[in-house]
Amino acid sequence: MIAAQGMTLPVTDQASLDTLRSDLRTWLAANKPQGWRDITDHKAFAESQRQWFLKLVEAGYAVPHWPAEWPGGGRGLTEQKVIYEELAAADAPRLLLSFLSTYHAYATLHECANAEQKARYLPAILEGETWCQGFSEPGAGSDLAGIKCKAERVSRPEGDVYVVNGQKVWSTMAQYADMCLLLVRTSTEKAKQAGITYLLMDMKTPGVTVRPIEQIQGDEEFAEIFLDNVEVPVSQRVGEEGAGWAVAQATLSSERGLTLLELSNRMHSALARVSELIRAHGHGDDRGVLRDFGALVTQVDAVCALADRFLENRIAGIERVGDASIVKNAYSRALRAYSALGVRLGGIAEQYRAPITFGDLNTGNWMADFMNSYAWTIAGGSEEIQRNIIAERMLEMPREPKGWTL
Amino acid sequence: MIAAQGMTLPVTDQASLDTLRSDLRTWLAANKPQGWRDITDHKAFAESQRQWFLKLVEAGYAVPHWPAEWPGGGRGLTEQKVIYEELAAADAPRLLLSFLSTYHAYATLHECANAEQKARYLPAILEGETWCQGFSEPGAGSDLAGIKCKAERVSRPEGDVYVVNGQKVWSTMAQYADMCLLLVRTSTEKAKQAGITYLLMDMKTPGVTVRPIEQIQGDEEFAEIFLDNVEVPVSQRVGEEGAGWAVAQATLSSERGLTLLELSNRMHSALARVSELIRAHGHGDDRGVLRDFGALVTQVDAVCALADRFLENRIAGIERVGDASIVKNAYSRALRAYSALGVRLGGIAEQYRAPITFGDLNTGNWMADFMNSYAWTIAGGSEEIQRNIIAERMLEMPREPKGWTL
Amino acid sequence: MIELSELRDSATKAFPAGAILPNREESWQLAAEMGWLLVDLPEDLGGLGLGRDAAGAIVQELGKVLCTAPLIPALLALRGLASAPDFDGKAELIERICGGEYVPLNMLSAKVSANGTTLSGTVSGLFDADMAGQVLVGSSEGYHLVDLAAPGVQLVERPLWDESRKLYDLELNGAEARLIAGGNQSAILHDEIARTAHVLVAADSLGGASATLDLTVEYLKVRKQFDRPLAMFQALKHRCADLRIALTVAEALYEARAAAADSAPVVDLGAMKGLATDTYRLITEDAIQLHGGIGLTQEYPVHHYMKRAMLNLQLCGSLDHWREQAGRAALAA
C-alpha cells in the first residue's frame, strides 16, 4: 500500500459536503466564464485561464488541497472531489495554466523547500505567479533519469551560481510561465539518479528562450525551453546537490487521481456529442452503430467508476502500486475510442479542418480530439511505461536485467 | 532471398495445367470419399485417411512434389497448387495422416539419409507406412534447441544402439504411426544445437508408449510419446552424431506454402457457413452484422491472395526471410476471426456441445472451430515466435542479447 | 452489518483457490449450510437482507474455482419468489429453498404458451434441473412454478462445452403450472430478477477472469523458454498488463453498479454484465494463447474458464443485445 500524501484529513460529513456542493453550484452559475470554448487565440486563452484561476482563488475554490492556513485550503480529498465534479458538471474551463503551480510546484515547495523559498514562492502562486516544469528532454522521454541538461557550479561575487546549458521539452504552457521547476545534471560520475539536482529558475533569467511546440492539431499547449549559460543562484536549489531525483518524486506524485476523475466525468458528459452525431447523420436505426455506441458508453461509464474507486482508495489509504497506471491507461484508451468513433461516424465532415477549442479533450472537433488523445497515451509516462509498471510492480513479473545493453 | 527447395522444375504450360485440373476434377467426382464429415470415431477417421491416401497414390495425386522417378511425382509447384485447389474445391478430406510422411519424412530422407535408409523407407511411404515427428517436448515448446530427450550410445552384440529416455509431445497422429522422426540429445557438453542427433525410430520398439492428447474440443489429433530405455540401432541415425539440428531444418522447411494456400481456400469456401448462420438467425438486415461479415470476407480474401502470392514467390524463387511467418500469422488470425464471428452470431446454440468433424478447421461447429484455431496460433512455431522472426529478420530490429538470463 | 470482505473470506475459506470444479452436490450442501441462500433475501422473509452485491461477493469468489453448484439460478428463483405477491405456501417454499431444496429459475428464453392453468412449450436454460423437484419458469406468460414430477413435464439435458455446469431444457406438454406473477406483476418480477441476474453473472465472470489471469501470470513465471522465464518477455508482460487493466476496469463498473443495483436501470446492469462477460472472454481467450500448447489440453484447467466465459456471454441476454440496448438508452437520454 502507498500512503496517501497529505490526505490524512478526516472525511467530511455529508451535510457539509452537500453545502459545499450547492454553494459552489450557485457560485458557478453566477461566475463561470462564458464563451471560453470560442477563444481562437492561444494567448487570449492563457489570459482567460489566469483570470479564471484568480477568480477561483478569490472564491476559495482554487487550492482546496493546500493546508488550512491558506485561504480556501484545508479540504479533504472528498471535498476536492466534490469541487472537481461540480466544475466538470458546469462545463467550467479546466485549470490548465495554474495546474502545475498549485500541484507540482506547491507539493515540491511544501515538502522539500526551505523556509525562505516557501515564503517567497507559495503566496505568490495565489497571486498568479505561474510555474512550468523543466523535466523532459529531447532524447530522454520516459527515461527521466537519463537527462543531460548540464549545470556547473561557478563562483560569482554575489554568491555561487549554477551555469545551466541544455534543452527541455514538453513543458506545459511554459511560454506563459514566470518560474520553472528545473532538473539538471550536476555530475556525470555517479549513478544516473545521483547526479541530478533540482533548481527553481526564474524564466526571465538571461539565456532562457522558450519556443512553443506546434502540435499536430494546431494547439500550443507545450513548449521547448532552451538554456544557454543560464545562471541560477545556488540559493534557488531545492534539497542538496545531487538529491534532485528524490525531490522530483515529490513533484511527480503530487497529483493524479483528481484530474482523471474530472476528465472521466467530462468525457461522460460529452457522450452527448456522440449522440448528436448519430442523430445528425441518421445512424439512429443502425444496430451496429448503436452497439458500438453502447460499448463506448459502457467503457466510459467503467472508466468513471474506476477513477472514482481509485480516488476512494486513496482517501481510504489503500491505494496499491500500479493503480494509478491502470487508471491512466484505461482513461486514455477510452479517450481514443471516444474520438475514433466520432471521426468514423462524422464521415468526411471531420476531415475538413475546423477551429479547435483550447483546454478541453472532448470538444466534438473529432479529428482534433483524436490527436489530443495521444497526449494521454504518451505524456506523463507513456502507455508503454505504465504497462511495464503494471507488469513488474503489480503482477510481479520479472524486470529485465538492468545492465542489459546492446 | 531463400532458394526454393527442390522446386526448380520449369513452370508447366497452361494447357497441361488445364488438363491436370479437369482430369483431377473428373477423378474426384467419381472417387472422393463421401460422408467423411460424419465420422465420429477417431480411429475410424484415421482408417478413412489411410484409405484416401492410398487411393490418391494409386491415381497419382498423392506425392506430386516427389521427383519424377516416383509414380505421381515430378510435378512443379504450379501443378501442386492446382491439385490442392481442386482437392479443396471438391471438399475432399485433407491429408492429415500421411502429411508428415510425404513431406517431412520424405524431405528428411531424400535430403539427408543414406542410400540404404532411402531404399528401406521411401517406397514404404507410398504403401502406407506412416511417420510421426518426435521433436517438441514438454518444457521446450518453441525452443527446439532446448530438447532434453536423452540418448546414450551403448554396445550390443548385434551392433551399437542408442538407448533413448524422455518424452515427446504434440506429435501429430502418432498413435497411428509406424515410424518416428526423432530428435534426441546425445551430448550436454556442447552448445545446445550441437548436442542433438537425429534418429529414425520404429514405433513398435519396446519401451515406446503413445498416449493421445485429449484436446479441449475433444479431438485427438496429437499424442505424447514416452520413451523408456528404447533401443534404436545406430544404423537408424540420419547424419552424424551431433548433426541432428541441421537435419531437423530439412524436416521443418519441407512444407509451408501449399498447406496454407489449401487451408485459406477451404476457409474461403466455408464463408458460406457464416452466410447460413446470418440467414438462420435473421441477421440479414443488421447493418452492423453485415459490416462485420464484410470485414471478415475481405480479410479471408486477402489471406487467400497472400497465400497465393507467397507460393508464386516461392515458385519464382523470390521468397524472403519472414514471408512464411507472415502467411502463418495472417492465416491463423483470420481463422480465429472466422470462428469467433460464428460463435458470436450463433448465440446460445453454439454453447451446446455438438459432435466435431475430424480433419477440418471450418466445420461450422463454431466453438470447436474456435478452439481448433489455436492450433495455428500456437503449433508449428507460435504466433509470438513468428513475430520475433518478422521483427528481427525482416524489419532488422535488434535481437535480445543471447546471454541474457535472470 | 457484515462487510463484503467478510463474505468473500468465508467463501474463499470454503472454496479455496485452485481447488477447481469442486463436487457439485457437496458444494451445494456447503453453500446452503453457509447460509449463502439467505444473503440477498429480505429480512422480513427470513433472509439476511444484505443485498445483491453481497450475493455477488460470494458468487465472485466461487467463480474463481468454477463452482459447479447452481447458486445463481437458486438465488434468482429466490429473488423472484420474494418479489412475487403473496401466495399460499410462499413463506414455506422460501424457507425450504433456503434450507437447501433446489429450485432454479431458467436463465435462457422460455417459449411457452399458457392454456388455463397449464403450460406447453420449451423452457431453456435450467441449470442442474436434475437436482430440482420444481422449477420457477419465467416467460412472456408470467412466472410459474412447475413440479417436475407432474404429467407432461420432461427434462432434456443439453450437453455443454462448459463442463463446469449442467444445463437442461424443460419440455412442457400441457403441464400443470402455478402462476405466481402475471401481467404487470410479471414485469416487476422480471426487472427484480434481471437486476440480480446481471450482478451475479457478472460476478461469476469477474471471479473467473481474475483466477484465469492469476493462473496465467503464474504459469509464465514458472515456464522457461530460451533459458528465461516467459514472464520476462516484454511482449507477454505488456499483454498481461493490458489484461489486468481490462479486468480492473470491468471490476470497477461491477462494483459501482452492484452496489446501486436496487435502483439502477436494468439496461445499465445488462451493459455491465456485458462488459464483465466480454472481459472474461477476452482474458480467457488470450490466456490460452499465452499458455501455448498446454492450454489446449483437456487436463490443464484454463480451457474450462474459457468455455464458462463463452456460456456466460449468452446468459440473460447476449453482449450484442446489451450493447445495442445501452446505445439506444444513451441515445434517448
Next chain:
Amino acid sequence: MIELSELRDSATKAFPAGAILPNREESWQLAAEMGWLLVDLPEDLGGLGLGRDAAGAIVQELGKVLCTAPLIPALLALRGLASAPDFDGKAELIERICGGEYVPLNMLSAKVSANGTTLSGTVSGLFDADMAGQVLVGSSEGYHLVDLAAPGVQLVERPLWDESRKLYDLELNGAEARLIAGGNQSAILHDEIARTAHVLVAADSLGGASATLDLTVEYLKVRKQFDRPLAMFQALKHRCADLRIALTVAEALYEARAAAADSAPVVDLGAMKGLATDTYRLITEDAIQLHGGIGLTQEYPVHHYMKRAMLNLQLCGSLDHWREQAGRAALAA
C-alpha cells in the same frame, strides 16, 4: 510490355524516398513529363494502355512521399472521358490533359440538379481545382464537363486536416455544363471510374502505410531509452511485426485485385480499398504512439501520413460503406 517494377523505379527516381511533400506545381509538371497520365489510357486514344495496376504502381510510390500533385483525380477524369461515348473535341481534350492540362473528377458526392443544359448545387471533393480550367463532375445526373470560368460557377476551398492536399467544393448556380454521359452510359462510366478510383486510392494508401512503417522502424532503431535502442524492446518489436503483417496482407489483396480490376465487381475493389485505407489508418495511428512525443509535433512528418490516411478512408465511399456492401454481396452469393 513495361513491367510494373520499371514504373515503380522511375517513380522512385523522380520522387525519392524521404523527400516528402514535394512542391505541387513541379510535381504535376514532372508527372506529366514522365507520361504517367498516359499509362492507364487505352492505346487507341493515344495512351499506353498499361492498365489500372500500372497507374497504381506509380501512385503507390508517390504515396510514399505524400505526393501533393493531383494525379489520382486527373487519372479518374481521363478514365471517365476515355469511357464516354464520342463527343465533339473528346480526343483533343484527352490529348491536352495528357499534356499536362489539369482536369479533375470529384472524389466526393455531388448534390446537383440539372435544368436543361445547366446544373445547380454543390460538388464536393475536387482536389486542387485551383489548378484546373474545367472539371468533370460525376453525379446522379450523369457526367458533365464544367468550365470553371463560366457564370454561376464558384470554387470554395475546404481546408483539410490533411495538409498534403487541397480540396475544393464547386458551387453551381445554373451553370452551363456539358453532359458527356447520362442514363445507362452514366452507370457504365461510374463503374469504370470506380474501379480506377479504388485501385488508386488503395495504392496511395499502401504506399503511405509502407513509408510510415519504414519511418517508424528506423526511428525505433535510432532512438534510445534506458540505454538501449527502442527497437530492442520486445513489446514494440511485436507491434511492428503485427503492423508489417497487416500491411503485407493488404498489399496482397491490392495486387490481386488491381491486376484483375478490369473485370472485378466494383464491390470487390471497394472492399479492397476499404482494407487498404484502414490498414493505412492502423499503421499511422500506432506509428504516432510508437514515436512518442515527437510524433505529436508539426515538424516531424508522421502526422501527415495519419491525416492523409484519415481522408483516404472517406474518399469514394467510407470503410463502413464498403464493409456493408461486401457483406451484402457475400450474403447474396
